[in-house]
Amino acid sequence: MALLQISEPGQSPLPHQKKYAIGIDLGTTNSLVSIVRSGMAKTLADEQGRHLLPSVVHYCKEGMRTVGYEAAAKTLSDPLNTLSSVKRLLGRGSGELKTLGNEMPYEFEVDGIGMAKIKTAVGLVSPVEASAEILRSLVSRAESNTGSSIDGAVITVPAYFDEAQRQATKDCATLAGVKVLRLLNEPTAAAIAYGLENSNEGIIVVFDLGGGTFDVSILKLSRGVFEVLATGGDSALGGDDFDHSIAEWLYGQTGLDRSLSPKEQRLLLETSKAAKEELTKSDRVDIDVLDWHGTLTIEIFNEMVQTLVDKTIRACRRALRDADIAKNEINNVVLVGGSTRMPIIKEKVEQFFGLEPMTRLDPDRVVAMGAALQADVLIGNKTGDDMLLLDVIPLSLGIETMGGLVEKIIHRNTTIPIAKAQEFTTFKDGQTAMSIHVVQGERELVDNCRSLAKFELRGIPPMVAGAAKICVTYQVDADGLLNVSARELTSNMESHIEVKPSYGLAEGEITQMLQDSLTSAREDMLSRALREQQVEADRMTEDLLAALNKDAEALLDKNEISCLHAAIEELNKLRKESTEHRLLARQIEAVGKLSENFAAKRMNASIKKALKGKSLDQIENNQ
Amino acid sequence: MWRELPRIDELPNGSQLQSDGKLKFSDNFFEIFAIPQAWVVDLNGLNIRYRALQQEFHPDKYSTKSQIDQRLAVQMTSLINQAFETLKCPLKRAQYLLELSNIDTDQETHITTDGNFLMQQIELREGLQDIFNHKEPWEMLERMRREIEDIYLNLQDSFQENYQKGSLGDALNITAKMQFFSKLLIEVENVEAELEDM
Incomplete structure (x- = not known):
């Protein structure tokens, strides 16, 4: 393959010339940046020693913008100009805003090409622009850390991100002036971080439960090759849903109704979130909220989130089936994402796979670390290395x-x-x-x-x-x-x-799409069968009417003609009204039988014409 | 309105690309994997060759190279992936072998004359749907899976027999039957998924 190996002048890296490539985990709630030093991936901290960067951007009237903790502090005082969770809006059009808009506290406007933008003090801001601010902040952190400019980045995306969401993520990088070496699926990134750490071999399952999304990937590792066998999940299942479960329980316990002020509702939700986090460390938590005092035990919590946990396990089972892997073939299970700190998750995952999950690496940082390792390979710092990633497309x-x-x-x-x-x-x-x-x-x-x-x-x-x-x-x-x-x-x-x-x-609809497709396969078959018959009915009607218009007068008597027209009418009525494909099929067959005689007569007429010395071409052209 | 012709699997501009002869865009899938054009393939060997090809041609290996090389790498890996997908699947491999003999495998008309086969199909499909009402659905499902797999394997054997002696028409009929059974096996998986979620 000489051709593939020819580099353009100046493009091939000089030996010993270190290039800087970073891994970026652009999260819904928090983002991180990581870099490889002496073969080890490290996440980078800001000047205060904080590794996480809240994915929040604040725009103020004077045109100044702040990102991260500073921006997050403005959430309550200036909610409309403080943008968070914009990842959920990436690659979304105006139609989707109707659902997402209700959950997000911003004022939206749709631009000329139908994409959503957010109204702020500095004018309209697109989700891509806001995400680009976060990327810029992470890149400048990396630049001041390395004292050098950054040559490229690997940016992670949920494995379940579709084409439009991936394209939008790439647009963010372009806007921020970052060269994208690769978009990498988050669970795959985690597998790299774990796989390279202690040279794991065999089948590895990555269970990634974040703030808003759930991914599960099954990979085969051998001699540096990371082969994704299957990926699955739910793009609308995350830690937030567990908070809502506790909030629901609190409504029931306190007897409060839904007429709480938005601020009180917010307080209830924040209390729920805090209680959930406390329950990762202890068996019970005392709750003091809106003049109500009580205790939430881990038993009650586990019971109320059972359906959520079951959903994740069901997705694991499906991914296993897609990968054609039996449970006893799995060598390691890895937990990724802050929400996997919940004991019930660890317990159920262990129970299902029959293996104690690995949590040695910080579940918040492992994705960024894996991205950095991949970036280091792609930029050419690890030439001759065998590491290779074979990923899959998540949706058909x-x-x-x-x-x-x-x-x-x-x-x-x-x-x-x-x-x-x-x-x-x-x-x-x-x-x-x-x-x-x-x-x-x-x-x-x-x-x-x-x-x-x-x-x-x-x-x-x-x-x-x-x-x-x-x-x-x-x-x-x-x-x-x-x-x-x-x-x-x-x-x-x-x-x-x-x-x-x-x-x-x-976004929620994508999950729904997959769930629907798996639970209602039979319903699909029925509607597919109906559509097929409808297409067939239309085709038959069109063909028969055309033939009748042309040859009926010459070949059929009045009774036969009206009989055929009646049959077509009946077919059209069924076509419009019936949802039962078998009924439609039966009528199509009936019309077919009725028109047999007519078809035979037409055939005879054609043959007669041909015998009169006309060529078949001419007959066909006449039709 | 548009009508679809039988599928062809061809890379765009494939014929215009040149390489040094080791691997060409015009190679057929067997040539890409450097194995004889035959029904029997060594799956283990296929896997090893697949890894080696990926190590050499994957776009990640060309990330510091020119745009043209990167694009070629994407196209070559796509071809390798498609070849691997085709060769490791019995049904796709059978159809591909016939296509290489210039036989159109996209026809669905060959099968309808075999009444016994159709009856068997209907019975198996109904049996699968009945599983939900069965007292021991799991046992029933396993029994049906084994039965379907057995027939599928037998069909593969008779494909090989006919293909080898050059009875390509018969071989084509068998691939049509294999298609039914491959779909039935997917149906078994769907039923299993539904049972698990109940």
């Missing part, structure tokens, strides 16, 4: 086909990079354009998947129907990002591609 990619169905092009848990090509042809004579709708998700109907992009291919050379051959290639790169290209094969013409982002789903 598909395209819309007739009747609003999804045809999967690339299945979830396929190793990336991957390319798939598909060939299409024109449906009508002289057609010069076609549209392709790319979606992401596991469900069978387009409406239930996330719409990623709509492409319009124009400039297809006009030909008869079925003659053009358009080859569409879907390429997913190592960052999990999708590229679509198209060519017309018979003329080898490049087609014009227009990409229209149509981000159509909220």
